[in-house]
Amino acid sequence: MVLEKNNNLFLIFIISFLLTPAADANSKLPVIKTKQNIANIRYISSDGKYTYYQRRTGELYFSSNYEVKEVLKGIEYNHYLVIGSESKKKLIISSWSNFQKFLSMREPATLHIVDYGTHLSQKIGNGISPRLHLNDEWLSFFDPKTKSILFQNLIHYEIKLNINLSNTINHYFIPEVIMPNKTTIIYTDIDKNGIPIVSHFNIPDQKFSLLYKPETHQTKIELCFLNDHVVIAEFGLDTLNEYSSIKRLAITQLENYAQAVNIYESKLNDIGNMICHMDKQIYFSKKIKKNATISNYEIASLNPDSKEVKIISDLKYAPQAFPMEDKIIIPHRGEFLLLVGKNIEYNDHIFGGKQ
CATH class of the missing domain: 2.40.128 (Lipocalin)
Incomplete structure (x- = not known):
């Protein structure tokens, strides 16, 4: 029985590996x-x-x-x-x-x-x-x-x-937090019904208010702050009703979420992992459907003013990236690829990795 169980687990692992999109070497x-x-x-x-x-x-x-x-x-x-x-x-x-x-x-x-x-x-x-x-x-x-x-x-x-937090349901939930000024804290939470929410805490008044609540629990909410705007992203988790969106709300309009402007929308479930970068662009992992059964995930840049979206990675599977000062970096097969920014030029030309 133990051998059979191990073989089944190994088979599941192999099938999962084969169905995962291969990153471009x-x-x-x-x-x-x-x-x-x-x-x-x-x-x-x-x-x-x-x-x-x-x-x-x-x-x-x-x-x-x-x-x-x-x-x-x-x-x-x-x-x-x-x-x-x-x-x-x-x-x-x-x-x-x-x-x-x-x-x-x-x-x-x-x-x-x-x-x-x-x-x-x-x-x-x-x-x-x-x-x-x-x-x-x-x-x-x-x-x-x-x-x-x-x-x-x-x-x-x-x-x-x-x-x-109000969350008592999801023990693995980690809140997103931004502090756009000395009087305001905005963070994500989960209500008693398991629906993710965005809350606003006014520090001087010590008062909480609900900023945004989606209609379903089948979504992931991410936050960041850029150009005096709160950026709220929603990435769907429902495979039968896929949806992703990114909105921005001026910090002066926190009491009126209806003023939020939709700057990106997709009928696919993007992975997300959103970054508001110092170059005033928004970066996230976007789903690109190739056919009925195959989808790629690449890092996309979003201009919040023009709403222009560009695919800037070429790995077929890029679920995340991370910022480091002026750079955006993608971890990939034991290496770190430069997505945004310039490489460091050392005078002695001693480098690690590929040249």
């Missing part, structure tokens, strides 16, 4: 250039001056002008994630000590903050999905154990905020 996208093994790099500045990288022994290091300084100590196989923002004043470091042994979306990381281009760190707390706001003056992160979003002021550390 002949992509014309350039590989990111680095001086060292890119698998160890956690953050690199747009000019290559600053690099944060980890070692197998568990330490996180900062490198600049051929000088190396330790940022954090750790145990063997410690895993780090370093993220920043277009303001380039702070960086957030997430650290997991048991990353290779306990795989869970809900496992909190230890969070540290460093000034951009430095190595001295300060512990902030424990959580996931950290994000910088308002010129890097605020930090938010999610505590999956208490199901609350925590906000920490990085100028005056005694100032903190806490928002408890």
